[in-house]
Amino acid sequence: MRLPKFEYFEAETLQEAVSLLSKHKGKARGLAGGTDLLPKIKRRVTEAQVLVNLQGITGLRSISEEGGVLKIGALTTLGEMEESPLLKGNLSALAEAALAVGTVQLRNMATLGGNLCQDTRCLYYDHSHLFGQPVWEKCFKRGGEVCHLIKKGKKCFAVYSGDVAPVLLALGARVRVIGSAGERLLDLSEIYSGRGEQAYTLSPEELIAEIHVPKLSPSSYGAYVKYRERGSIDFPIVGAAAYFTVDKDLIKNASIWLTSVGSAPVEAVKAEAVLRGAKISADLIEEAARQAHQEIAPFPNHGYSVWYLKEMVNVFVKRACIKVWEDAKGGQA
Ligand SMILES: Cc1cc2nc3c(=O)[nH]c(=O)nc-3n(C[C@H](O)[C@H](O)[C@H](O)COP(=O)(O)OP(=O)(O)OC[C@H]3O[C@@H](n4cnc5c(N)ncnc54)[C@H](O)[C@@H]3O)c2cc1C
Numbered sequence: 250m251r252l253p254k255f256e257y258f259e260a261e262t263l264q265e266a267v268s269l270l271s272k273h274k275g276k277a278r279g280l281a282g283g284t285d286l287l288p289k290i291k292r293r294v295t296e297a298q299v300l301v302n303l304q305g306i307t308g309l310r311s312i313s314e315e316g317g318v319l320k321i322g323a324l325t326t327l328g329e330m331e332e333s334p335l336l337k338g339n340l341s342a343l344a345e346a347a348l349a350v351g352t353v354q355l356r357n358m359a360t361l362g363g364n365l366c367q368d369t370r371c372l373y374y375d376h377s378h379l380f381g382q383p384v385w386e387k388c389f390k391r392g393g394e395v396c397h398l399i400k401k402g403k404k405c406f407a408v409y410s411g412d413v414a415p416v417l418l419a420l421g422a423r424v425r426v427i428g429s430a431g432e433r434l435l436d437l438s439e440i441y442s443g444r445g446e447q448a449y450t451l452s453p454e455e456l457i458a459e460i461h462v463p464k465l466s467p468s469s470y471g472a473y474v475k476y477r478e479r480g481s482i483d484f485p486i487v488g489a490a491a492y493f494t495v496d497k498d499l500i501k502n503a504s505i506w507l508t509s510v511g512s513a514p515v516e517a518v519k520a521e522a523v524l525r526g527a528k529i530s531a532d533l534i535e536e537a538a539r540q541a542h543q544e545i546a547p548f549p550n551h552g553y554s555v556w557y558l559k560e561m562v563n564v565f566v567k568r569a570c571i572k573v574w575e576d577a578k579g580g581q582a
């Protein structure tokens with residue numbers, strides 16, 4: 250499958266990238282590792298007449314700590330995250346999430362910015378659009394009026410499947426975004442629209458420059474667990490991230506985020522409420538996982554039923570919490 254013709258630019262600065270994206274608004278895309286974008290363009294799932302390569306921009310490929318805030322440049326690869334000495338100890342869940350993405354070849358190219366902004370996925374939509382068109386009537390994601398997945402659906406149910414976002418969200422991360430109107434610092438959750446057909450709130454010329462993770466209490470512990478079909482390569486069917494701040498066996502704060510259950514990462518707020526302020530125990534974790542099972546309504550976009558996906562939410566929230574508990578016990582011993 251060949252790439253269609255496109256105009257190609259190599260930006261040397263963020264400002265240059267932003268002005269190129271702005272000049273070709275609606276037709277241009279920023280290209281980072283290309284592991285999500287290029288296969289989609291090849292399959293004609295995504296259209297781009299102009300590609301602006303971001304890889305030449307200096308200063309966006311590092312992991313550093315300033316005043317307790319961890320700063321990760323958007324062009325940092327997932328492979329670099331896996332190996333960073335700064336993503337150890339109670340930040341190792343971030344490295345684990347990076348390691349859970351695809352294969353080693355993908356992680357050597359794939360960037361954090363691209364991972365956070367990857368397109369939402371759909372069983373019906375993510376096939377070559379070179380053949381079979383117009384067998385499928387255009388669905389919401391292509392500007393049509395139907396959804397093939399949920400027959401009477403009034404919106405797109407494509408799922409966001411990034412592995413790293415749930416961990417960053419559980420950590421309360423913020424993103425520094427650069428656009429033609431200047432710079433903004435947003436909560437990471439604000440970049441997700443929750444709409445499968447247009448998953449991001451950023452305007453077409455805006456780029457993420459940096460991800461900021463606020464200072465973490467030494468008594469915070471986290472985990473990321475992922476359920477997938479093939480351990481060697483697959484996107485998550487369900488991914489669960491959990492972070493607890495503890496005082497001995499008391500949970501002072503809890504944050505639980507899931508991926509691959511909706512068009513944006515989803516917070517399990519009722520499960521968090523069960524955990525917050527309570528004494529940690531196996532029964533408590535069971536109850537939190539039960540709450541997550543009740544509150545999360547996964548989109549059946551993996552070929553699995555909603556019933557089964559809800560069961561997996563229960564299992565993987567439980568696993569994430571148990572992992573955090575074990576780490577907390579080890580850390581306080
Ligand atoms: C076989 C296969 C398996 C995969 N498995 C997984 C998996 O298990 N888990 C997972 O999470 N992902 C998976 N992916 C998807 C993809 O590899 C990752 O999401 C990767 O991190 C994307 O990063 P990239 O740098 O290659 O992004 P690109 O493909 O370059 O870009 C992706 C999108 O993000 C936008 N973008 C890139 N950088 C920025 C920025 N700084 N600011 C704003 N927008 C930006 C681009 O314009 C584009 O729309 C898989 C892909 C393949 C092909």
Ligand code: SF4
Pocket residue numbers: 371372373374388389390391395396397398399404405406407445446
């Ligand atoms: S879920 Fe979205 S992409 Fe998939 S068929 Fe429905 S509208 Fe199209």
